[in-house]
Amino acid sequence: MDSHTTMDVRGIYRIEGESIMCPYCKGNNVVDIYYGIPFQYHLEAERNGELRYGGHTRHEDSFDKFCKDCKIGYKEKEDE
Numbered sequence: 001m002d003s004h005t006t007m008d009v010r011g012i013y014r015i016e017g018e019s020i021m022c023p024y025c026k027g028n029n030v031v032d033i034y035y036g037i038p039f040q041y042h043l044e045a046e047r048n049g050e051l052r053y054g055g056h057t058r059h060e061d062s063f064d065k066f067c068k069d070c071k072i073g074y075k076e077k078e079d080e
Helices: 040-047
Strands: 005-007 013-015 030-035 051-055 065-067 072-074
Touching: 030 040, 040 051
Parallel strands: 030 051
Antiparallel strands: 005 013, 030 065, 065 072
């Protein structure tokens, strides 16, 4: 992790100043989708609109991002 990368309490890495763009509406109101057993901070983050809860089980084809503008979940492209 370099000096421009941070990790929040949910274990989500972010590059400072980076915004994620929705591939559908091109907006940047995108949040990560959390899978697993939710703890209090996950529930609070979801209430605050910082996170979307995806359920207990993550599958290979599960979405990892959610656009709050167009209400569409999608899988972020992996680096090739």
